[in-house]
Amino acid sequence: MMAEKGLDALLVSQPENCRYLSGFTGSSGWLIISDSHAILATDSRYTEQAKQETQYFEVMQIKGELDSWLPELASGLRWHKLGFEANHLSFAAHHKLSETIKAKQLNLELIPTINLVERLRCIKEPEELELILKAVELTDAAFEQARAIIHPSVTEKEAAWEIEKFLRQNGSEGVAFDPIVASGPNSALPHARPTERILHTGEVVLIDIGARIGGYCSDFSRTLCLGKAHKTLQEIYNVVLEAQLAAIDRIESGMAAAQADQLARNLIQQAGYATAFGHGLGHGVGIAIHEPPTLSPTSTDCLLDGMVFTIEPGIYITGLGGVRIEDVVTLEKGRAKVLTRSAKNSFQLSGFSNQQPIER
Amino acid sequence: MMAEKGLDALLVSQPENCRYLSGFTGSSGWLIISDSHAILATDSRYTEQAKQETQYFEVMQIKGELDSWLPELASGLRWHKLGFEANHLSFAAHHKLSETIKAKQLNLELIPTINLVERLRCIKEPEELELILKAVELTDAAFEQARAIIHPSVTEKEAAWEIEKFLRQNGSEGVAFDPIVASGPNSALPHARPTERILHTGEVVLIDIGARIGGYCSDFSRTLCLGKAHKTLQEIYNVVLEAQLAAIDRIESGMAAAQADQLARNLIQQAGYATAFGHGLGHGVGIAIHEPPTLSPTSTDCLLDGMVFTIEPGIYITGLGGVRIEDVVTLEKGRAKVLTRSAKNSFQLSGFSNQQPIER
Numbered sequence: 001m002m003a004e005k006g007l008d009a010l011l012v013s014q015p016e017n018c019r020y021l022s023g024f025t026g027s028s029g030w031l032i033i034s035d036s037h038a039i040l041a042t043d044s045r046y047t048e049q050a051k052q053e054t055q056y057f058e059v060m061q062i063k064g065e066l067d068s069w070l071p072e073l074a075s076g077l078r079w080h081k082l083g084f085e086a087n088h089l090s091f092a093a094h095h096k097l098s099e100t101i102k103a104k105q106l107n108l109e110l111i112p113t114i115n116l117v118e119r120l121r122c123i124k125e126p127e128e129l130e131l132i133l134k135a136v137e138l139t140d141a142a143f144e145q146a147r148a149i150i151h152p153s154v155t156e157k158e159a160a161w162e163i164e165k166f167l168r169q170n171g172s173e174g175v176a177f178d179p180i181v182a183s184g185p186n187s188a189l190p191h192a193r194p195t196e197r198i199l200h201t202g203e204v205v206l207i208d209i210g211a212r213i214g215g216y217c218s219d220f221s222r223t224l225c226l227g228k229a230h231k232t233l234q235e236i237y238n239v240v241l242e243a244q245l246a247a248i249d250r251i252e253s254g255m256a257a258a259q260a261d262q263l264a265r266n267l268i269q270q271a272g273y274a275t276a277f278g279h280g281l282g283h284g285v286g287i288a289i290h291e292p293p294t295l296s297p298t299s300t301d302c303l304l305d306g307m308v309f310t311i312e313p314g315i316y317i318t319g320l321g322g323v324r325i326e327d328v329v330t331l332e333k334g335r336a337k338v339l340t341r342s343a344k345n346s347f348q349l350s351g352f353s354n355q356q357p358i359e360r
Numbered sequence: 361m362m363a364e365k366g367l368d369a370l371l372v373s374q375p376e377n378c379r380y381l382s383g384f385t386g387s388s389g390w391l392i393i394s395d396s397h398a399i400l401a402t403d404s405r406y407t408e409q410a411k412q413e414t415q416y417f418e419v420m421q422i423k424g425e426l427d428s429w430l431p432e433l434a435s436g437l438r439w440h441k442l443g444f445e446a447n448h449l450s451f452a453a454h455h456k457l458s459e460t461i462k463a464k465q466l467n468l469e470l471i472p473t474i475n476l477v478e479r480l481r482c483i484k485e486p487e488e489l490e491l492i493l494k495a496v497e498l499t500d501a502a503f504e505q506a507r508a509i510i511h512p513s514v515t516e517k518e519a520a521w522e523i524e525k526f527l528r529q530n531g532s533e534g535v536a537f538d539p540i541v542a543s544g545p546n547s548a549l550p551h552a553r554p555t556e557r558i559l560h561t562g563e564v565v566l567i568d569i570g571a572r573i574g575g576y577c578s579d580f581s582r583t584l585c586l587g588k589a590h591k592t593l594q595e596i597y598n599v600v601l602e603a604q605l606a607a608i609d610r611i612e613s614g615m616a617a618a619q620a621d622q623l624a625r626n627l628i629q630q631a632g633y634a635t636a637f638g639h640g641l642g643h644g645v646g647i648a649i650h651e652p653p654t655l656s657p658t659s660t661d662c663l664l665d666g667m668v669f670t671i672e673p674g675i676y677i678t679g680l681g682g683v684r685i686e687d688v689v690t691l692e693k694g695r696a697k698v699l700t701r702s703a704k705n706s707f708q709l710s711g712f713s714n715q716q717p718i719e720r
Contacts, residue, residue, distance in 0.1 A: 038662035044638055045550055045551050045638070045639070046551065048549060049549070049551070082452070085449065086451045086452035086455070087450050087452045087453075088448065088450060089450065089451050090447050090448060090449065090450060090451065090471065091446045091448045091449050091450065091451055091472060092474065093447075093455045094451045095446070095472070112451060112452065112455070114452065135389070154384075161528065164524070168521065178534070189408060189409070190405055191386070191405050191406065191409070234557070249466075278404055278405070279405065290482075307373075322370070
C-alpha cells in the first residue's frame with residue numbers, strides 16, 4: 001500500500017494502529033516504517049515498556065514534539081515522501097511539522113493517507129480471531145450472570161456494575177465500553193447510560209456489554225422482558241430477531257456492507273418500523289470496539305473473508321422501549337459464522353408476575 | 361478571547377472543552393459559538409441527551425461530517441472568520457472543510473486557535489472546586505482502604521482492583537485513570553501498570569489513584585514500605601517528602617510554573633538525585649486528569665489563583681524502586697492550599713516482619 005502511494009516511509013500515530021503493528025500499548029508513541037526501517041519512537045516514560053512489548057521495532061527515545069525530531073530522522077534516511085495518518089494527526093501538529101521542513105529547506109513532502117493500517121486491521125489473523133472469541137465467550141458468560149441479577153428491585157446502575165465486576169473478575173482487561181443496562185423507556189435510546197431507575201416487571205431490559213481480552217473486544221446485546229411483555233414489544237422483538245437471523249443467513253463475502261445492512265432493514269421496513277431503526281446494522285470489532293467495516297446504508301465498505309463484525313438491528317419506540325439483538329460474526333468461506341452463543345429466542349423471562357408490587 | 365483573535369465564531373471539537381462549556385457528555389458533538397449564537401450540533405443518537413444536559417445551547421441535529429453542514433451554517437449567519445481548535449481538529453477534517461468552502465466559493469476563513477477554552481478551564485469556579493474536593497476526599501478514603509488491603513500475599517493487580525471497586529462503589533464515575541499499584545522494582549517505572557507480582561515485605565508499594573465526581577478528577581499518590589525499608593529507600597523518601605513540602609510551602613500565585621518545578625527539583629538535585637526525577641512536578645486537574653497548567657522545567661505557564669494542580673515529585677532508582685508523593689492543591693489568596701488529607705509522614709508500615717516468608 002505504501003508503494004502504491006509512492007511513500008518512502010509512513011508515520012503511524014493512531015494508538016490502535018500502533019498497537020496492531022508493533023504490540024506497543026503505551027499512550028504516547030509513533031511508528032515510522034519504511035522498506036528498511038521499523039522504528040517505535042517514544043519518550044523516556046515508555047521506552048522500557050516499548051522494548052518489552054515490541055519484537056520487530058527498534059525503540060528510539062524521543063524528546064519534544066514531532067517537529068523536533070522527525071524532520072532530521074527523515075532527511076538522515078533520505079526519505080522524500082512521508083505518509084501520515086490524516087484522520088488522526090492534528091492540524092496543528094501537521095502545520096508545525098511542515099513549517100519546520102520549510103524552514104530547514106528539506107526535500108521532504110508530507111503525504112496524507114487514510115485508513116491504510118485500518119484496512120489491514122479489518123482482516124483478522126487466526127490469533128486475533130482467537131482473542132475475539134475469548135472475549136465473546138466471556139460476554140456470553142456475563143449474560144448468564146446478568147440473567148440471574150436482573151430482577152424488579154435492582155437499578156440499571158447496580159445491574160451494570162454487577163456485570164462489569166463479573167467481566168473484570170473473569171479476565172476482561174477493563175471493559176470494551178461502559179456496560180449499558182437500559183430499562184423501560186430508557187431502552188429506546190440507542191446510547192442510553194445506566195441510571196438509578198429500578199427495573200420493572202412487564203418492561204424490557206436492554207443489555208449491551210463488551211469484554212476485552214489480549215487487547216481485543218467483544219460486543220453483545222440482548223433484550224429481555226421481566227414477565228409478560230406489552231404486545232407491541234413482543235411484536236418488535238419478533239421483527240428484530242427475524243431481521244437479525246435473515247442478515248446472518250444471507251450475508252456473503254464480497255457483498256457490499258450497505259447491501260448487508262439492507263437485508264435486515266428491508267424486513268424492518270416491511271413490518272412498518274423503518275424510521276425506528278436509526279443506526280447501522282453493525283460495525284467491525286477488533287482492537288477498537290468500533291472499526292471498519294461499517295454496515296450501514298451509506299457505507300462504501302465491502303465485506304470480505306476474515307472480517308469480524310457485529311450484526312445488531314434494533315427498533316426503538318420513544319416512551320415505550322427498544323429492542324436490539326447483537327451478535328459478533330466472522331466471515332469464513334464466504335458465509336457469516338456466529339461467534340456469540342447466547343440464546344435469543346426467549347424474550348419474556350418467566351418467574352416475574354406483572355402484578356408483583358415494585359419495592360425497594 | 362474570540363474578539364482578540366477577530367473571530368466571528370468558534371468551533372469547539374475537543375470533548376472536554378465541549379463538556380466544560382455546555383454540560384454535554386456525549387462522545388460525538390460540536391459547539392459553535394458566536395456573540396449571538398450558542399449551538400450544540402450532534403447526530404440523532406445524542407440529540408435527546410444533549411437537550412437534557414445543556415441549558416444555554418441550542419441543540420441542532422446534524423448528519424454526516426463537518427463539511428456537510430458547517431459551511432452552510434456559517435454562511436447563513438454571515439460569519440467570515442471561523443476559529444477552530446488546531447490541536448484537536450484532524451488534518452483531514454480541516455482539509456475537507458476548506459475544500460468545501462473553496463468549492464462553494466464562500467467568504468469564510470478558517471482560523472487555527474490553540475488552548476482558548478483550556479485557558480478558561482484552568483481557573484476553577486467554586487462549583488468546580490467543590491467537585492474536585494469531593495473526588496479528592498474519595499481518594500483519601502480509598503487510600504485508607506488500600507492500607508488495609510496491601511499485605512505480603514496480595515498481587516499488584518488484586519490490590520488495584522480492590523481500590524477501584526472501593527472508588528466505584530463509593531460514588532466515583534468510573535475512575536479518573538487505571539489505578540497504579542507498583543511494588544519493588546516495578547515502582548521505579550513512573551507509568552507502571554499493575555502486574556501479577558506479589559507484594560513483598562521490605563519493598564515499597566507505590567499507589568497512584570484518581571476518582572471522578574460530577575465529571576471532575578482527583579489524582580493521588582503515596583508510597584509505603586511493608587516493614588523495614590532499605591536505607592536508600594528511606595533516604596529517597598525523605599528527600600521526596602522534603603521537596604514536596606517545600607514546593608507546597610513556597611509556591612505563589614503569579615509564579616512561573618517552571619519556577620515552581622524548580623523549587624522541588626533543586627532539593628532533589630542537591631541530594632544527588634537530579635537524573636532520577638524524570639518527570640515534571642505536577643499538572644492541572646479538572647475535567648481532564650491532565651490539563652494546564654504544566655509544572656515542568658520547560659513549561660511556559662504561569663500559576664494563578666483558582667488553579668488546581670498536583671504537586672508530585674518522585675525519585676526512581678532502576679532495579680530498587682521509586683517514591684512519589686502527590687497531593688492536589690489549589691491556589692487561593694496567593695498560596696497553595698492542600699486539598700489532599702492523607703498523611704505522608706509515615707513511610708514504613710509496621711506489623712510486617714521482613715523475615716516473614718512470602719506465601720501464596
